[in-house]
Amino acid sequence: MRTVVWTIATLALLGLLAGGAVVSFGLYNIAARAGHWPITAWVLHTTYRRAVDLRAPAPGTAPPLTEEMARLGVRHFDGACRMCHAAPGQARTWTIRSMEPEPPPIAEAVGDWSPEELHWIIYNGVKMSGMPHWPSVREDDVWAVVAFLTRVQEMDAETYADWAADPPVPPGAPTGLAYCAGCHGLDGRSGNARIPRLDLQSEAYLAQALQSFREGRRESGIMAQAASAVPAESLPALAAWFASVPPAPEAAQVDEDLAARGEELAWAATQDPEVPACSGCHGPEESEVRRGPGPALAGQHESYLAEQLRLWRDGLRGGGPAAELMAKAAQHLDETDIAALAAYYAGLEPEAERR
Amino acid sequence: MSGCEGPQSVFRTGGSDAAQLEHLFLVMLAGAVVLWLGINGLFYYASRVSARPVSRARVEALILGGGVGLPVVVLTALLVYGLSIMPDQRAPGDGLRLRVTGEQFWWRVEYWPEGAEAPVVSANEVRLPVGRRTEIELAATDVIHSFWLPALGGKTDLIPGRVNRMSLEPTEVGTWRGQCAEFCGLSHALMAFQAITLEEAEFGAWLAREAQGLAPEARTAEGYAIFTAQGCGGCHALRGTEARGTVGPDLTHVGGRATLAAGILPMTADALTDWIRDPAAFKPGVEMPGYDHMDPDELATLALWLEGLR
Numbered sequence: 001m002r003t004v005v006w007t008i009a010t011l012a013l014l015g016l017l018a019g020g021a022v023v024s025f026g027l028y029n030i031a032a033r034a035g036h037w038p039i040t041a042w043v044l045h046t047t048y049r050r051a052v053d054l055r056a057p058a059p060g061t062a063p064p065l066t067e068e069m070a071r072l073g074v075r076h077f078d079g080a081c082r083m084c085h086a087a088p089g090q091a092r093t094w095t096i097r098s099m100e101p102e103p104p105p106i107a108e109a110v111g112d113w114s115p116e117e118l119h120w121i122i123y124n125g126v127k128m129s130g131m132p133h134w135p136s137v138r139e140d141d142v143w144a145v146v147a148f149l150t151r152v153q154e155m156d157a158e159t160y161a162d163w164a165a166d167p168p169v170p171p172g173a174p175t176g177l178a179y180c181a182g183c184h185g186l187d188g189r190s191g192n193a194r195i196p197r198l199d200l201q202s203e204a205y206l207a208q209a210l211q212s213f214r215e216g217r218r219e220s221g222i223m224a225q226a227a228s229a230v231p232a233e234s235l236p237a238l239a240a241w242f243a244s245v246p247p248a249p250e251a252a253q254v255d256e257d258l259a260a261r262g263e264e265l266a267w268a269a270t271q272d273p274e275v276p277a278c279s280g281c282h283g284p285e286e287s288e289v290r291r292g293p294g295p296a297l298a299g300q301h302e303s304y305l306a307e308q309l310r311l312w313r314d315g316l317r318g319g320g321p322a323a324e325l326m327a328k329a330a331q332h333l334d335e336t337d338i339a340a341l342a343a344y345y346a347g348l349e350p351e352a353e354r355r
Numbered sequence: 356m357s358g359c360e361g362p363q364s365v366f367r368t369g370g371s372d373a374a375q376l377e378h379l380f381l382v383m384l385a386g387a388v389v390l391w392l393g394i395n396g397l398f399y400y401a402s403r404v405s406a407r408p409v410s411r412a413r414v415e416a417l418i419l420g421g422g423v424g425l426p427v428v429v430l431t432a433l434l435v436y437g438l439s440i441m442p443d444q445r446a447p448g449d450g451l452r453l454r455v456t457g458e459q460f461w462w463r464v465e466y467w468p469e470g471a472e473a474p475v476v477s478a479n480e481v482r483l484p485v486g487r488r489t490e491i492e493l494a495a496t497d498v499i500h501s502f503w504l505p506a507l508g509g510k511t512d513l514i515p516g517r518v519n520r521m522s523l524e525p526t527e528v529g530t531w532r533g534q535c536a537e538f539c540g541l542s543h544a545l546m547a548f549q550a551i552t553l554e555e556a557e558f559g560a561w562l563a564r565e566a567q568g569l570a571p572e573a574r575t576a577e578g579y580a581i582f583t584a585q586g587c588g589g590c591h592a593l594r595g596t597e598a599r600g601t602v603g604p605d606l607t608h609v610g611g612r613a614t615l616a617a618g619i620l621p622m623t624a625d626a627l628t629d630w631i632r633d634p635a636a637f638k639p640g641v642e643m644p645g646y647d648h649m650d651p652d653e654l655a656t657l658a659l660w661l662e663g664l665r
Contacts, residue, residue, distance in 0.1 A: 268592075268599045273458065273496045277600045280589025292584040321648035325586065328644045 032100035044101070048126060052113075056120035065115060065147035071163055072194045072222070073148030075183050077106075078164040080225045081145075084130070085109055087164070089157025101129055107153045118146045136221040138316055140307065144194060144222065174237035176230035183226075188242040189250075193301040200296040200350050203243035208320040209295075210235040217318045219311070247350040251299050254347035262344025265337060274332035278341060281325070284351050293322050299350035305342035309333060363532040365505045369552060370525040372508035375440050386433060397421075444509060448490025448522045453481060455493055457500030457513035459539060460546040460638060461604060461617040466562060475566045476592070478604030479617045480549045481533075483507075484558040488524040501537035504550050510536045525552035532618065541640030547618030568595020569607055569664070578660020581653050585646065593664075603643060611665040627658035 022028050036044065078087065084103040086092040096103060103109070110118065123142050125133030134142055166178035167186055177186075184190050188198030198206060212218035213227035214235065230238065264270050268277035281294035297305060311317035312330035319326070333341075359366040368374045409417075454474065456463040464481055465474035481504075483489050493502055495513040503510035504523070511521040535546035553561060573579060574596060582588065587606075588598025594607045609615075612622055616637060620626040629636075631654060634643040646654065 268601050271601045273456075273463075273601055276589040276602045278589065280598065280600055281586030292586055294586065324644040328642060329589065 032098065035100060041101075044128075048129070052117050052120055055124075056114070056117040059114050059116055062115040062119065062146065063143055065143065065150055067147075068192050068194045069144040069147035070151050071148075071192060072183060073144035073146070074160065074163045076145055076222045076225060077148055079179070079229055081106075087157070088152060088155045088160045099130055103130060106149070110149050110152055115146050115150055118149050119143065122146065134221040135224040136219045138219040138221060138311070140311075141220055141222050174241055175234040176238060177241060179230065180226070180238055180242075184242070187245045187248070189245075189248055193303045195301075196304045197300055198242040199245045199247045200299055201243065202296075203239050205295045206239035206242055207236050210239055212319050217320075217323075219316050219318060247296075247299065247352065249299075249349050249352075251349040252302055252346045254302060254343040258340050258343040259347045260344075261336075262340035262342070265341055266344055275337060276329045278329075278345075281329075282345070284348060285353075294326065296351060297345035298348035300345060302342045302346035305345055306338050309338045309341060313338070361532075362530060363505050363534065368506055369527040369529050369531060370507035370523055372444055372523055373504075373506055374526070375443060376509055379437065379440060382436065383433065386429065390429070444521075446488060446522055446524075449488045451484065451487065452490040452492065453483075455481065455491060455502055455513070457493075457495040457497075457502070457535070457539065459497050459640065459642065460535070460542040462502075462546075462548050463496075463604070466565070468562065475562060476594070476605040477565060477608070477612075479614065480551065480612045482551045482553060482558060482561060483523060483525050484555040485525045485528055485552050486555060488522050491521050491523060493519040493521065498539050499537050500535045500539045500546070502533065503536040504531055504533040506531040507550060507552075512537055528552050528554060530613065534618075542638045545617065545619050545638050547614075549613045549618060551613070565608055565611075567607075569593045573660070573664060576660055578657050578663075581657045582660070585649065585657070590643070606661065606664065609664050610662045622662065624655070624658045624662045627661050628654055631658065 035041075077085075082090075084092070084096050084099075085106040086096075088107065092103070092105060113121065119139075119142050121131070122145055123134045123139055125131050164182075166182045169178045169181065169186065183192070183195050184198050188200075190197065201209075209218065210227050213220065213223040214232065216224065227235070265272065265275055266278040266282075268275075268279075278294075278297070281292060282297045284298050308317060309330055312326050313333050315327065317323075317327070361367065365373060365377060365380070368377050450469045452467040452469075454465040454467065456465075462479050462481075464477045464479070466477065467474050491502070491511075493511055493513040494517075495515045497515065499515070500513040501510050502513055502521070506529075507525055508521065508523045511519050513519065529552055531550040531552070533548045533550055535543055537543075539546065569579075579593075579596075582593070582598065588596070588600055590600040590602040591604065591606045592599050592601065594605070598606075610622060614620060615622050615626050616630055616634070619637060620630060631646050632649070633645045633647055634641045635645060649657075
């Protein structure tokens with residue numbers, strides 16, 4: 001017995017010394033050029049596949065992956081992912097192909113992963129592979145990218161180029177405008193319900209929102225990428241650009257009963273002791289007395305409003321210096337309140353004067 | 356004894372209900388003293404004065420008489436007396452009705468004069484007419500609280516989902532202090548209120564003033580513009596204006612109240628400034644967000660204006 005214990009202890013010590021020597025004398029060759037042994041590559045890849053299988057949410061839990069989401073997702077992919085995984089019909093650069101492991105072309109990377117598994121991989125990233133995690137704690141906006149990925153294997157180069165294209169911008173436009181306008185439209189009025197209208201907001205509000213995204217005070221993986229891809233000096237000019245477009249008098253068709261309930265809530269007609277009157281900060285104005293300090297909501301996309309209210313309620317929506325006001329205001333909202341309020345404000349015609 | 360005086364004491368009463376409770380306490384105390392002296396006297400007598408064996412018959416008589424008979428008589432008498440005053444404590448009011456709703460951590464107060472269709476809304480202070488019995492309905496929004504004005508009466512819980520009732524009959528003009536008497540969260544100890552008892556005519560005049568909306572001159576002041584621009588109206592009402600929030604206290608006549616933040620701060624412009632800037636510093640867990648992002652001059656103007664809303 002004694003001999004066995006001594007043998008094991010001696011072997012363990014030798015093992016520790018060997019391991020320590022490999023690390024401290026630099027014996028392991030970390031060169032990407034050296035590549036992996038086939039067995040190492042197999043172990044790493046199998047570990048990756050099994051880890052995702054184990055941790056990804058159950059199949060069938062993904063929300064409906066609409067084309068609107070995919071059109072937002074493709075823009076994020078184009079800015080953040082294409083450099084490694086290449087767009088449909090395009091080749092990866094030789095530099096990217098010299099990575100170890102090599103990032104697969106996007107159709108191959110999607111492979112036969114389910115939407116839920118793709119969501120897990122994009123949100124969490126993959127250690128020691130060069131695949132970053134989602135640049136925000138928010139999980140919901142990852143689905144836009146997943147919506148694109150579920151279509152990418154059938155997508156041809158022309159469709160991709162069409163969906164991902166930056167619109168032409170006038171001469172003298174601020175740096176980054178083409179990139180911003182690709183999602184939000186040159187006039188700030190994206191026709192896409194997943195992408196908020198910017199034509200409603202004041203310059204001060206837009207500048208503050210961009211700064212919040214850039215500094216990580218407001219959560220969104222897509223806007224974190226966008227606000228850090230554009231030069232910081234350009235953000236005020238971009239805010240000014242979108243604020244210079246007069247708000248278009250467009251309001252959405254909404255469920256009237258729902259909107260009526262939302263109106264009661266927004267004006268405190270329900271006497272609810274836990275839900276503040278939204279109109280106190282967000283209008284619309286009843287008189288010449290300015291109501292503040294919140295952004296304009298009238299005419300904003302319904303699904304965007306609902307999504308933002310959920311983020312506020314769940315404590316995932318930071319923002320400017322007055323963010324605590326809205327965080328407290330939204331903490332008691334339930335799903336019915338959120339649907340009603342989103343319908344009410346989406347159904348209002350935008351106010352002519354910006355707040 | 357200083358602990359028995361002041362505006363929040365069961366020994367310095369200003370109402371018939373509290374006087375009755377005080378009387379009940381004194382009767383109980385007197386009875387307890389007599390019993391204590393009797394029992395200890397007998398004990399002393401049996402062990403020191405006349406320590407000798409006692410016959411079995413005498414022991415049995417003592418046990419039955421002193422251990423069963425005497426307590427039955429004494430406790431029955433006290434029970435009958437105690438029960439006899441309960442109806443008085445729960446007597447129906449004779450006109451004005453108050454509805455007090457407990458919130459974390461303040462009091463929503465509604466005055467319903469007889470025949471009124473809508474209440475006069477106030478907060479964190481109850482005013483009662485002397486010589487009248489006022490009906491008080493007690494409700495709660497979030498958790499259980501308890502309404503206790505030691506100088507005026509007993510305490511009653513405020514329970515979410517039901518309406519409890521009590522009534523109070525003040526007999527003396529004065530300012531009293533009440534306190535939440537059921538642990539209700541982080542700032543339970545900071546959930547107090549003032550009770551002001553007034554002669555009936557004076558009370559009527561006060562209620563008529565309180566029922567009025569925001570004064571027209573207050574509405575044209577700079578403070579009103581700041582109040583509106585900061586979105587205060589989302590949570591607070593100023594009756595007769597666009598500010599109709601129902602989450603926080605009605606501020607139409609906030610400056611007329613003796614205290615701020617449910618009895619914990621004086622109603623001064625300085626205290627209002629500090630409170631608005633960072634309410635959680637005074638009341639942990641408070642629902643109101645801090646306004647430390649406000650321009651200090653604007654904040655001072657707003658506080659001064661609020662203090663002037665009498």
